[in-house]
Amino acid sequence: MAAPAGPAWHVLGAGSLGLLWAFHLRRAGFEVTLWMRDAEAVKRFVASGSRVHLQELWRGSPTPAWLPSEPILAAAAAHPPSPAPDSATVTSLGPSPIRSSLPFPHQPSCPQQHQQQPIHRLVVATKAPDTLAAVRSVLPLLAHGCRCILIQNGALAVVDQLRAHLGGELGLENPGSGGPSGPGEAAAASAVPRPVMASAADGMDTGRGAAAAGAAGVDGAVDSRGDEGRGRGGGPRVRLYVGSVTHGCYRGFPQAQEGAKPAAPSRATLGSPSAGAGGVAPAYSVVHAGLGSVAVGPLASLHDDASPARVKPVSVPDGGSAGAALPGEHDGRGHGHPASDQADGGARGADDDARFLSRLAASLPGLCLRPDLPPGGLLRELRAKLAVNCAINPLTALLGCRNGALAEQEHSRRLMRRVCVELVAVFGPDAFEAAAPAPAPAPVPAAGEAGQDMRQDGKGAGAQGAGDGIAVEERSREACHGAGPHAPEGPGGPPAFRGVGSAAAGAEERGGAADGQGPEPQRAASVAAAAALYERVLAVAVATGRNRSSMLQDVAAGRPTEADYLSGWLVREAGVRGVATPVNATLYELVKAREALAAGAGAD
Numbered sequence: 390m391a392a393p394a395g396p397a398w399h400v401l402g403a404g405s406l407g408l409l410w411a412f413h414l415r416r417a418g419f420e421v422t423l424w425m426r427d428a429e430a431v432k433r434f435v436a437s438g439s440r441v442h443l444q445e446l447w448r449g450s451p452t453p454a455w456l457p458s459e460p461i462l463a464a465a466a467a468h469p470p471s472p473a474p475d476s477a478t479v480t481s482l483g484p485s486p487i488r489s490s491l492p493f494p495h496q497p498s499c500p501q502q503h504q505q506q507p508i509h510r511l512v513v514a515t516k517a518p519d520t521l522a523a524v525r526s527v528l529p530l531l532a533h534g535c536r537c538i539l540i541q542n543g544a545l546a547v548v549d550q551l552r553a554h555l556g557g558e559l560g561l562e563n564p565g566s567g568g569p570s571g572p573g574e575a576a577a578a579s580a581v582p583r584p585v586m587a588s589a590a591d592g593m594d595t596g597r598g599a600a601a602a603g604a605a606g607v608d609g610a611v612d613s614r615g616d617e618g619r620g621r622g623g624g625p626r627v628r629l630y631v632g633s634v635t636h637g638c639y640r641g642f643p644q645a646q647e648g649a650k651p652a653a654p655s656r657a658t659l660g661s662p663s664a665g666a667g668g669v670a671p672a673y674s675v676v677h678a679g680l681g682s683v684a685v686g687p688l689a690s691l692h693d694d695a696s697p698a699r700v701k702p703v704s705v706p707d708g709g710s711a712g713a714a715l716p717g718e719h720d721g722r723g724h725g726h727p728a729s730d731q732a733d734g735g736a737r738g739a740d741d742d743a744r745f746l747s748r749l750a751a752s753l754p755g756l757c758l759r760p761d762l763p764p765g766g767l768l769r770e771l772r773a774k775l776a777v778n779c780a781i782n783p784l785t786a787l788l789g790c791r792n793g794a795l796a797e798q799e800h801s802r803r804l805m806r807r808v809c810v811e812l813v814a815v816f817g818p819d820a821f822e823a824a825a826p827a828p829a830p831a832p833v834p835a836a837g838e839a840g841q842d843m844r845q846d847g848k849g850a851g852a853q854g855a856g857d858g859i860a861v862e863e864r865s866r867e868a869c870h871g872a873g874p875h876a877p878e879g880p881g882g883p884p885a886f887r888g889v890g891s892a893a894a895g896a897e898e899r900g901g902a903a904d905g906q907g908p909e910p911q912r913a914a915s916v917a918a919a920a921a922l923y924e925r926v927l928a929v930a931v932a933t934g935r936n937r938s939s940m941l942q943d944v945a946a947g948r949p950t951e952a953d954y955l956s957g958w959l960v961r962e963a964g965v966r967g968v969a970t971p972v973n974a975t976l977y978e979l980v981k982a983r984e985a986l987a988a989g990a991g992a993d
C-alpha cells in the first residue's frame with residue numbers, strides 16, 4: 390500500500406472501539422497513531438507487528454477471516470489506570486457519583502513519541518472512567534482547532550465531566566460550544582474545582598512544567614494565533630464531536646483478557662459464538678460482532694437544537710479524496726489553517742462541521758456513521774444509547790450472558806422494559822430517538838486493501854463478492870431492526886411477550902391508556918415512548934446478540950465498569966429531578982457490588 394495520504398488521525402484508547410476505529414481509519418488510507426496507556430503496551434504492540442486485526446462476525450457464517458490493517462503507529466498516553474471504586478459512588482441518590490470518583494491522580498503526560506507532532510484529529514475511545522485523565526494526558530499536544538470525537542458509552546456524563554474539569558482548556562466554557570445543560574451538569578460545573586493550566590495567553594505557571602510548556606510550543610508551531618483570547622471563555626481550543634455507537638465489538642480473546650479469565654460460557658447464555666472469535670485471535674484484534682451505527686454530531690448541536698444547519702448533510706464530491714483536508718482546514722502536516730471557531734455561532738462553523746462529518750462518513754463505510762441527524766437528534770440519540778447501556782450492560786454483566794440472551798427470556802425482557810419506563814419518566818416522552826435507521830451496507834473490501842485476504846481464503850464477505858451486496862444489506866437491516874425470532878412486533882412486543890408481566894409491569898406501563906385513548910394524554914405519550922424505547926433496546930440486543938457487552942468484559946476481567954457513567958449518572962439525574970428509578974438504582978448497586986467482589990473486597 391502506498392504511503393498514507395491525507396491528515397493524520399490519533400486514536401486514544403486501544404480497547405475494542407479504539408481498535409475498530411483505528412482499523413477503519415487506516416483502511417481508509419489515513420496515517421493512524423494509536424495511543425496506549427503506557428510504554429509497555431506500546432512495546433507489545435510494536436513487537437506484535439503494529440497491526441490491528443478485524444473480524445466482522447456480523448457478516449455471519451462462514452466465519453469471516455481476520456483482516457490485518459496496514460501498520461499503525463503507537464504512542465503512550467501515560468494516563469493512570471481507572472480509579473478504584475470510591476465508596477461515595479455507591480450512594481446512588483447521593484452526590485454525583487462521577488464527581489465523587491474524581492479527581493484522578495493525574496500524571497503529566499510524557500508521550501514516548503510524537504513529542505513534536507501536534508494532534509489535529511483525535512478519536513477518544515477510552516472507557517468513560519478513564520476519559521478525563523486520558524484527555525488531560527494528551528492535552529499539551531492538541532493543536533488549536535483540533536477535531537476531537539468522543540465515542541465512549543456514557544457520553545452525556547463524560548461531557549459533563551470534561552466541561553467541569555477541562556472546560557477552559559478545551560474551550561467548552563462558552564455556552565456557544567457547550568454540551569447539554571441539565572441540572573447535573575450545572576451542579577458539577579460549579580462545585581468542582583477546575584485544575585489550573587498554563588496557556589500562551591495567560592502565561593500562568595501551573596507547576597506542570599514541561600507539559601504546559603509543550604502545549605504552548607506545539608500550538609505555537611502550528612498556529613501562529615496561539616491560544617490568544619481562547620480558553621477561558623474566549624473560544625474553543627478543540628472542535629468537539631460526540632458519537633453514539635451501537636456497534637457490538639470486543640477484543641479478540643487472547644489479548645483482550647490479558648491474564649483475566651473470561652466469564653465462564655454456558656450453553657444457555659452464550660448461544661453459539663463463532664469459532665473464529667475463540668482462542669485463535671491474533672494480537673491486537675477486535676471482533677465486530679454486531680453491526681450498528683454511529684450517530685455523530687458537533688457538541689454544539691446538543692444544546693442548539695434549533696439550528697438545522699449544524700447537522701445538515703453535505704454531499705461529498707465524487708472522486709474526491711475523503712481524507713483530504715477541507716478548505717480552510719489544517720491538514721495535520723503544516724498546511725492550511727485550523728478551522729474556524731465552533732463558538733462563532735455562525736453558519737461557517739456549522740457548515741464546516743457538517744462537511745467534515747459527511748466526508749468522514751464517506752471515508753469509513755464500515756463504521757456506518759450517521760452525521761445527518763435532525764435538530765435535537767444527537768441528544769435524543771445519546772439518551773437512547775444511555776437506555777441501551779442501562780438495560781443491556783448491567784444485565785449482561787450480572788447474568789454473565791451475551792447481549793442476545795437478554796432477548797430470549799421474559800425475565801430479562803421485563804427488566805429491560807422497566808429500565809426504559811424509568812428513563813422516560815426521568816427525561817420525558819419526547820426525549821428519545823426511538824428507532825435507529827438501518828446502517829448503510831458494509832462495503833466489500835477494495836482490491837489491494839486488507840480485504841484481499843478474505844477473497845483469497847474463500848471466506849467472509851469478500852468471498853461473497855459484490856453479488857452478495859443485497860444479502861449483506863439485508864443482514865445489516867435485519868441486524869439493525871432485530872428481525873428474527875425475537876424481533877419486536879408492535880408496541881406490545883412479539884406475541885410471546887405481549888401480556889407477559891402485565892400484572893407487575895404491564896399494568897403500570899399501560900395503565901388505562903395502552904391504546905392512547907385514555908384520559909391522560911401525557912401518560913399515553915409516556916407509555917408509547919417507553920414501548921418504542923424498549924423496542925429499540927431489544928433490537929440492539931438482537932443485532933449485537935453475539936457480543937459480550939463492554940460491562941460483561943469489564944467484570945470478567947476484574948476492571949472497574951462504566952456503571953457510574955450509565956445507571957449511576959441516570960439515578961443521580963433522576964434524584965435531582967425528583968423521579969424514582971428503583972430498577973436502575975438496583976442494577977447500579979448490584980453492578981457496583983459485583984465490581985467490589987471482583988476486586989476481592991468481599992472474597993472469603
Ligand SMILES: CC(C)(CO)C(=O)C(=O)O
Nearest residue numbers: 635637781933936938939
Ligand atoms: C451497544 C452495546 C450494548 C453493545 O454491546 C454497548 O454499547 C456495550 O457493550 O457497551
